[in-house]
Amino acid sequence: MPGRDPRGTRGRRTAPAAARHDDRRRTFPAPEPLTGTQPASSWWGHAWVEALEDTALDQARLTRGRAYAGRGLVDSITITPGRVTAYVHGSRPRPYRTEIRLRTLGDDEWADLLAAVAARPEHIAALLDKDVPHVLASVADLLPAAGDLIPDCSCPDDGFPCKHAAALCYQTGRLLDQDPLVLFLMRGMGERELLAAISQRNVTRSAAQRASDAGTFPTVDIREVLARGPLPMLPPPFPLPAAPGRPPAYPQAPDAPDPLALDLLATEATARAHALLTTGVDPIAPLTAWQDAVRLAAAHPGSGLTASSRALYRELAAATGRTPTTIARAVAAWRQGGSSALTVLESAWDPPAGPFDRARPALVAAGFPDFRPRDNHLSTATLQLRYGRDGLWYGYESDAGRDDWWPRGTPNSDPVEVLNTLLGG
Structure with a gap:
C-alpha cells in the first residue's frame, strides 16, 4: 500500500458478531451495504420507507442517504419503543448518532390490535412466519404514515431528513423485511410480551368457549378438601435457571426514572x-x-x-x-x-524493546512512514496506535491539529492490521 494517506477514508465500526436480543431493546449487527433498485422488498418495509420519503423536504438528501446506505456506512441498529438508533459514518472521524422516532401505541390501541390477532389463528401463524397480514395494519397505526417518523441526527445538517437519517431509514426498511415483529417493538411491545399477550387472550377465549359449551363448571367445597387430612409436603425447589431472568417492562411516566x-x-x-x-x-x-x-x-x-x-x-x-x-x-x-x-x-508507559520497536519498520514496509513514537504511542496528525501491556495495539483517531484522541477499531497484535481497520482497508 505505498503512498497511502493515513488521513484518508475512515473505516466502519466493527459490527457485533451476532444480534443482541432483549424484549424491549434489540440491537442488530451493522447491515450489509444496500443493493438493488428497491430499499425494501416487503409491503410493510415499503410502507416504512415511503413514510419518510413522503415527508422529506429535500429529495437530494434522500439520494445521498441512499448512497450512504449503499456504501455500508450505517453501524449496528438499536430498536427500542418509539425509537430507531444507529451510528452513521460521514466525513468526520467520529460517526454521527442518528435516530428516527415514532409514536408508541396506547393501551386501547394495543387491546384492539391484540384482539384482532388472537381472533384468527392464521394471523398468529403469519406473524410467526415473519409475515404481516394487511388487515392488522387497519386495526391500529402499526405502520407509519407520512409525518409519523421524526428524524434526528447529531450532524450539523438541519435537513429533514439529513442524509444520515435517510440512510438509517433505508437500512431499517431492510431490517423490517427480515423481522416484521420489530414493527411491534417500535410501537411499544417486545416480541415475548406480544406472544404472551396473544397466548393469554387465546386461553381466555378457549376457556370462555368451553364454559359456554359445557355450562357451569363443577365445584368442590373447601371444607371437604380440608377434612380429608393434612396436605402433602411441598415439592422441592426448582433448579437454578440456565440463564438470568428478565426484568419487568418499566413504563414511561412524568418525573419517573428513565x-x-x-x-x-x-x-x-x-x-x-x-x-x-x-x-x-x-x-x-x-x-x-x-x-x-x-x-x-x-x-x-x-x-x-x-x-x-x-x-x-x-x-x-x-x-x-x-x-x-x-x-x-x-x-x-x-x-x-x-x-x-x-x-x-x-495510562501511558515506556514499553521494553521488542514488538513496539518492530512496529515502525512494519508500518514503513506497509507504506506508512509518518508515524512518530512517544511513550507507548505511534502517531501521525490524525491517527495513533497505542501499545498495551497485553501485547495488543489499539487504534485512535483525532481531527488534524487537535490533541483529541478517540478509540476506534479492534485491538490486534499486528499494528498494520489495526491501521488498515482504521482506514477501512
Whole structure:
C-alpha cells in the first residue's frame, strides 16, 4: 500500500458478531451495504420507507442517504419503543448518532390490535412466519404514515431528513423485511410480551368457549378438601435457571426514572445474582468503582454526547468527579476492548524493546512512514496506535491539529492490521 494517506477514508465500526436480543431493546449487527433498485422488498418495509420519503423536504438528501446506505456506512441498529438508533459514518472521524422516532401505541390501541390477532389463528401463524397480514395494519397505526417518523441526527445538517437519517431509514426498511415483529417493538411491545399477550387472550377465549359449551363448571367445597387430612409436603425447589431472568417492562411516566436506565440496572442485577448463585463468583468484584461506572455506561443503548445519553453522562460525571466528555471517551475505550482498553486510554508507559520497536519498520514496509513514537504511542496528525501491556495495539483517531484522541477499531497484535481497520482497508 505505498503512498497511502493515513488521513484518508475512515473505516466502519466493527459490527457485533451476532444480534443482541432483549424484549424491549434489540440491537442488530451493522447491515450489509444496500443493493438493488428497491430499499425494501416487503409491503410493510415499503410502507416504512415511503413514510419518510413522503415527508422529506429535500429529495437530494434522500439520494445521498441512499448512497450512504449503499456504501455500508450505517453501524449496528438499536430498536427500542418509539425509537430507531444507529451510528452513521460521514466525513468526520467520529460517526454521527442518528435516530428516527415514532409514536408508541396506547393501551386501547394495543387491546384492539391484540384482539384482532388472537381472533384468527392464521394471523398468529403469519406473524410467526415473519409475515404481516394487511388487515392488522387497519386495526391500529402499526405502520407509519407520512409525518409519523421524526428524524434526528447529531450532524450539523438541519435537513429533514439529513442524509444520515435517510440512510438509517433505508437500512431499517431492510431490517423490517427480515423481522416484521420489530414493527411491534417500535410501537411499544417486545416480541415475548406480544406472544404472551396473544397466548393469554387465546386461553381466555378457549376457556370462555368451553364454559359456554359445557355450562357451569363443577365445584368442590373447601371444607371437604380440608377434612380429608393434612396436605402433602411441598415439592422441592426448582433448579437454578440456565440463564438470568428478565426484568419487568418499566413504563414511561412524568418525573419517573428513565425506563431504559431502570431496565439496564435490573438486567445487570439479575445477571450478577445468577452468576453468584451458579458459580459463587461475583464477575464485577475485580472492577473499581470507576471501571464499573464505565462498564454500565458502555452497556447503555447509544453513546456519545447526544440527547439520550447526556443525562446519564452528567450523572456519572457528578458521581465520579469526571467530565461528560471524559466518560464518553472512556465508554468508547471500553467498547473497544473492555478494562484493558480503558487502561490503554488512561495510562501511558515506556514499553521494553521488542514488538513496539518492530512496529515502525512494519508500518514503513506497509507504506506508512509518518508515524512518530512517544511513550507507548505511534502517531501521525490524525491517527495513533497505542501499545498495551497485553501485547495488543489499539487504534485512535483525532481531527488534524487537535490533541483529541478517540478509540476506534479492534485491538490486534499486528499494528498494520489495526491501521488498515482504521482506514477501512
